[in-house]
Amino acid sequence: MDVDDIDRGIVTALQRDARATFAEIGAEVGLSAPAVKRRVDRLVASGAIRGFTAVVDPAALGWSTEAYVEVSYSGVVSPRRLTQDLGALPEAVSAWTVSGAPDAVLQVQTRDVRHLEEVLQRIRGLPDVTGTQTEIVLSRLFQRAAVPPV
Structure with a gap:
C-alpha cells in the first residue's frame, strides 16, 4: 500500500x-x-493502523516500577518459544529478540521493586533460562511514536 x-x-x-x-x-x-x-x-x-487505544500512565494505576530484563536461555531458543514463555507474564509490556548475548529483552512494569523481584524469580524459573540482567528505569526522558510526525 x-x-x-x-x-x-x-x-x-x-x-x-x-x-x-x-x-x-x-x-x-x-x-x-x-x-x-x-x-x-x-x-x-x-494493516498500517492496527488499532486504537488509550494511553495509560501505569504509575497513576499503582505500577510505578519499570525495568528492562535481558533473558538468556541455554542452547538455541526460537522466537515462538520466547513469545510463549515471556508473553505469559502479565507484567510484560513488550519483548524483543536481539543481537548479542541475551536471547531476548523484556520490558516489564511492576508495582514496586519487591514485585519486580517476584517477576524476575518467575523468569529465572522458566525451563532453560540460564540468567537475567535487569536495568531499572529511573525516569523516562521522552517517548516517541513509532512513526515520526510529518
Missing part, C-alpha cells in the same frame, strides 16, 4: 489524539470528514 503525506498526517493526528473526529483531522490535513474516514478505513484494512 502506498502511503502519502496526507496519510502520514492522518496517522500523526490519530497518534496525538485517537478520539479526534474525522472533521477535526480533515481540517488539519485539508480533507473533508468523509474523505478522512475513507483513508482511515483503508489504513486499517491494509
Whole structure:
C-alpha cells in the first residue's frame, strides 16, 4: 500500500489524539470528514493502523516500577518459544529478540521493586533460562511514536 503525506498526517493526528473526529483531522490535513474516514478505513484494512487505544500512565494505576530484563536461555531458543514463555507474564509490556548475548529483552512494569523481584524469580524459573540482567528505569526522558510526525 502506498502511503502519502496526507496519510502520514492522518496517522500523526490519530497518534496525538485517537478520539479526534474525522472533521477535526480533515481540517488539519485539508480533507473533508468523509474523505478522512475513507483513508482511515483503508489504513486499517491494509494493516498500517492496527488499532486504537488509550494511553495509560501505569504509575497513576499503582505500577510505578519499570525495568528492562535481558533473558538468556541455554542452547538455541526460537522466537515462538520466547513469545510463549515471556508473553505469559502479565507484567510484560513488550519483548524483543536481539543481537548479542541475551536471547531476548523484556520490558516489564511492576508495582514496586519487591514485585519486580517476584517477576524476575518467575523468569529465572522458566525451563532453560540460564540468567537475567535487569536495568531499572529511573525516569523516562521522552517517548516517541513509532512513526515520526510529518
